[in-house]
Amino acid sequence: xxxxxxxxxxxxxxxxxxxxxxxxxxxxxxxxxxxxxxxxxxxxxxxxxxxxxxxxxxxxxxxxxxxxxxxxxxxxxxxxxxxxxxxxxxxxxxxxxxxxxxxxxxxxxxxxxxxxxxxxxxxxxxxxxxxxxxxxxxxxxxxxxxxxxxxx
Ligand SMILES: [Fe+2]
Ligand SMILES: [Fe+2]
Numbered sequence: 001x002x003x004x005x006x007x008x009x010x011x012x013x014x015x016x017x018x019x020x021x022x023x024x025x026x027x028x029x030x031x032x033x034x035x036x037x038x039x040x041x042x043x044x045x046x047x048x049x050x051x052x053x054x055x056x057x058x059x060x061x062x063x064x065x066x067x068x069x070x071x072x073x074x075x076x077x078x079x080x081x082x083x084x085x086x087x088x089x090x091x092x093x094x095x096x097x098x099x100x101x102x103x104x105x106x107x108x109x110x111x112x113x114x115x116x117x118x119x120x121x122x123x124x125x126x127x128x129x130x131x132x133x134x135x136x137x138x139x140x141x142x143x144x145x146x147x148x149x150x151x152x
Contacts, residue, residue, distance in 0.1 A: 021105075042074075
Protein backbone atom coordinates (compact mmCIF):
# COMPACT_ATOMS: atom_id res chain seq x y z
CA UNK A 1 0.00 0.00 0.00
CA UNK A 2 1.86 3.04 -1.23
CA UNK A 3 0.62 6.59 -1.68
CA UNK A 4 1.84 8.75 -4.56
CA UNK A 5 3.97 11.80 -3.67
CA UNK A 6 1.11 14.20 -4.49
CA UNK A 7 -1.24 12.14 -2.31
CA UNK A 8 1.23 12.33 0.59
CA UNK A 9 1.29 16.12 0.20
CA UNK A 10 -2.50 16.36 0.11
CA UNK A 11 -2.91 14.08 3.14
CA UNK A 12 -0.29 16.00 5.14
CA UNK A 13 -1.96 19.27 4.22
CA UNK A 14 -5.35 18.06 5.47
CA UNK A 15 -4.03 16.49 8.67
CA UNK A 16 -1.28 18.90 9.78
CA UNK A 17 -3.44 21.01 12.14
CA UNK A 18 -4.92 17.90 13.75
CA UNK A 19 -1.80 15.75 13.91
CA UNK A 20 0.24 18.47 15.58
CA UNK A 21 -2.36 19.23 18.25
CA UNK A 22 -1.05 18.11 21.62
CA UNK A 23 -4.34 16.44 22.58
CA UNK A 24 -4.08 14.31 19.44
CA UNK A 25 -0.40 13.65 20.20
CA UNK A 26 -1.66 12.19 23.48
CA UNK A 27 -2.76 9.12 21.49
CA UNK A 28 0.95 8.21 21.47
CA UNK A 29 0.63 7.42 25.19
CA UNK A 30 -2.00 4.69 24.76
CA UNK A 31 -1.56 1.18 23.44
CA UNK A 32 -4.02 -0.06 20.84
CA UNK A 33 -2.85 -3.61 20.08
CA UNK A 34 0.38 -5.26 21.24
CA UNK A 35 3.06 -2.58 21.03
CA UNK A 36 1.16 -0.39 18.58
CA UNK A 37 0.05 2.95 19.99
CA UNK A 38 -3.36 4.42 19.19
CA UNK A 39 -1.56 7.19 17.26
CA UNK A 40 0.23 4.63 15.05
CA UNK A 41 -3.04 2.72 14.63
CA UNK A 42 -5.06 5.73 13.44
CA UNK A 43 -2.22 6.74 11.13
CA UNK A 44 -2.28 3.29 9.48
CA UNK A 45 -6.08 3.35 9.19
CA UNK A 46 -5.96 6.84 7.64
CA UNK A 47 -3.35 5.85 5.05
CA UNK A 48 -5.18 2.65 4.12
CA UNK A 49 -8.51 4.51 3.88
CA UNK A 50 -6.94 7.13 1.62
CA UNK A 51 -5.33 4.43 -0.53
CA UNK A 52 -8.60 2.43 -0.89
CA UNK A 53 -10.51 5.58 -1.85
CA UNK A 54 -7.99 6.53 -4.55
CA UNK A 55 -7.09 3.12 -5.98
CA UNK A 56 -10.67 1.93 -6.26
CA UNK A 57 -11.88 5.35 -7.48
CA UNK A 58 -14.58 5.46 -4.83
CA UNK A 59 -14.90 9.23 -4.91
CA UNK A 60 -15.03 9.73 -1.14
CA UNK A 61 -14.38 13.25 0.15
CA UNK A 62 -10.66 13.49 1.05
CA UNK A 63 -11.17 15.71 4.09
CA UNK A 64 -14.09 13.87 5.65
CA UNK A 65 -12.34 10.57 5.03
CA UNK A 66 -8.91 11.57 6.38
CA UNK A 67 -10.10 13.51 9.42
CA UNK A 68 -12.74 10.88 10.25
CA UNK A 69 -10.12 8.13 9.97
CA UNK A 70 -7.53 10.00 12.04
CA UNK A 71 -9.98 10.72 14.84
CA UNK A 72 -11.93 7.43 14.74
CA UNK A 73 -10.26 6.21 17.95
CA UNK A 74 -9.82 9.61 19.61
CA UNK A 75 -11.16 8.38 22.96
CA UNK A 76 -7.99 9.29 24.92
CA UNK A 77 -7.67 6.61 27.58
CA UNK A 78 -6.00 3.22 27.92
CA UNK A 79 -8.77 0.73 27.23
CA UNK A 80 -6.73 -2.12 28.76
CA UNK A 81 -6.98 -0.37 32.14
CA UNK A 82 -10.60 0.72 32.01
CA UNK A 83 -12.25 -2.22 30.27
CA UNK A 84 -11.72 -4.89 32.97
CA UNK A 85 -12.62 -7.58 30.46
CA UNK A 86 -16.25 -6.43 30.18
CA UNK A 87 -15.88 -5.52 26.54
CA UNK A 88 -17.76 -2.26 27.04
CA UNK A 89 -14.99 -0.25 25.42
CA UNK A 90 -15.86 -1.89 22.10
CA UNK A 91 -19.38 -0.49 22.28
CA UNK A 92 -18.77 2.90 23.84
CA UNK A 93 -15.51 4.27 22.44
CA UNK A 94 -16.79 5.40 19.06
CA UNK A 95 -19.17 7.81 20.79
CA UNK A 96 -16.44 9.02 23.17
CA UNK A 97 -14.12 9.59 20.19
CA UNK A 98 -16.83 11.50 18.32
CA UNK A 99 -17.66 13.67 21.34
CA UNK A 100 -13.95 14.53 21.84
CA UNK A 101 -13.54 15.33 18.14
CA UNK A 102 -16.58 17.64 18.20
CA UNK A 103 -15.42 19.36 21.38
CA UNK A 104 -11.80 19.84 20.28
CA UNK A 105 -12.14 20.40 16.54
CA UNK A 106 -15.81 21.16 15.84
CA UNK A 107 -16.04 18.49 13.14
CA UNK A 108 -19.21 18.42 11.02
CA UNK A 109 -22.01 15.84 10.92
CA UNK A 110 -20.58 13.89 8.00
CA UNK A 111 -17.21 13.36 9.73
CA UNK A 112 -18.99 12.60 13.02
CA UNK A 113 -20.88 9.74 11.39
CA UNK A 114 -17.62 8.27 10.02
CA UNK A 115 -16.29 8.05 13.59
CA UNK A 116 -19.55 6.86 15.13
CA UNK A 117 -20.11 3.97 12.71
CA UNK A 118 -16.57 2.57 12.55
CA UNK A 119 -17.38 -0.25 15.01
CA UNK A 120 -20.22 -1.67 12.91
CA UNK A 121 -21.34 -4.50 13.06
CA UNK A 122 -20.48 -4.67 16.79
CA UNK A 123 -22.58 -1.51 17.22
CA UNK A 124 -25.34 -2.95 15.10
CA UNK A 125 -27.51 0.18 15.00
CA UNK A 126 -24.63 2.43 13.83
CA UNK A 127 -24.59 1.35 10.21
CA UNK A 128 -22.06 3.24 8.03
CA UNK A 129 -24.13 5.61 5.90
CA UNK A 130 -21.62 7.12 3.50
CA UNK A 131 -18.80 5.83 1.33
CA UNK A 132 -16.28 7.52 3.65
CA UNK A 133 -17.81 5.70 6.64
CA UNK A 134 -17.70 2.34 4.84
CA UNK A 135 -14.07 2.84 3.82
CA UNK A 136 -12.95 3.68 7.38
CA UNK A 137 -14.99 0.80 8.84
CA UNK A 138 -13.30 -1.69 6.48
CA UNK A 139 -9.80 -0.17 6.78
CA UNK A 140 -10.03 -0.25 10.60
CA UNK A 141 -10.85 -3.97 10.53
CA UNK A 142 -7.95 -4.77 8.18
CA UNK A 143 -5.44 -2.77 10.25
CA UNK A 144 -6.74 -4.08 13.60
CA UNK A 145 -6.55 -7.69 12.42
CA UNK A 146 -2.99 -7.21 11.19
CA UNK A 147 -1.94 -5.52 14.46
CA UNK A 148 -3.57 -8.22 16.59
CA UNK A 149 -1.91 -11.03 14.60
CA UNK A 150 1.49 -9.31 14.75
CA UNK A 151 1.40 -9.06 18.53
CA UNK A 152 0.72 -12.80 19.03
FE1 LIG B 1 -12.17 1.81 17.32
FE1 LIG C 1 -9.49 1.63 15.23
